[in-house]
Amino acid sequence: MATLSDPARPRLTAAQRREILKEDEAWVGKAFNVQANPRAIQANTRYLTMLLLDTALPHRASQAASFAEQLLDTIMSEHTGPPIACAKGCSHCCTTYVSATIPEILNLANSVRRTILRRERVMAAAVQCGATPQVQREARRVICPILENHACSEYAHRPVSCRYLLSKSLEVCVKMLQRNEPAEFQFADNVVAMRSFVIIMMKTALHLCGLPGQHYELNQALAVAMATEDAEARWLAGEPVFAAVPVDSNDQDTSPLKGMVHHLAGVIAPTI
């Protein structure tokens, strides 16, 4: 799969690239139908890639995560709707396994580390999660250390995987997440597709920049981010800062998203 450091990659002329960037302005950070607008997907992926390449920005990984998270909110605000059972004070889903890309982890860590109590809770949850294999997480639930009074205390910085988890049925959530009974989660309209495409954009941008794009278990990765001095700069420089954190078992090389990342990387590479 092409990366931007490949000296043999084809490249458009500077004038063509400028023209594409000008056209991108119509789509960057805007709401669009993810299943019917490949041009908008390309525009936002190019924006993320260029943001990650901008070495003048020391927190460019966190900034890329923040952009992707807000993009998902913007898209969801226009392309999903009632019935939605979720409301402030309902936190059944905050006991499930959560994974996120490293930029999302770094973005959340920047905020969590400012509050001592939250930081201590994350460290304790990381130990608990480290001792609980992913397959056992549904049976042995770990309450998210970011949760306070049944609400997300880092709502503005929560990862993509938390944002898209909108339910149509409280009854099903209680059954699955409180009583551990088998049931099929009732996702709100279109949220699964919207989350998938935002993840594809982020993974493509990370791949093009030669950075790892897997999803890591949230609590252990947060603990590493907070315990490592200059974690963001070191990760951006290629240090395997998160090597000891388990990757989400659903995010392997065989993931169906990989083919789409491959295709999108091939489209974006010549335009940068």
Ligand code: SF4
């Ligand atoms: S980060 Fe926030 S939304 Fe996500 S599981 Fe934790 S408390 Fe819930």
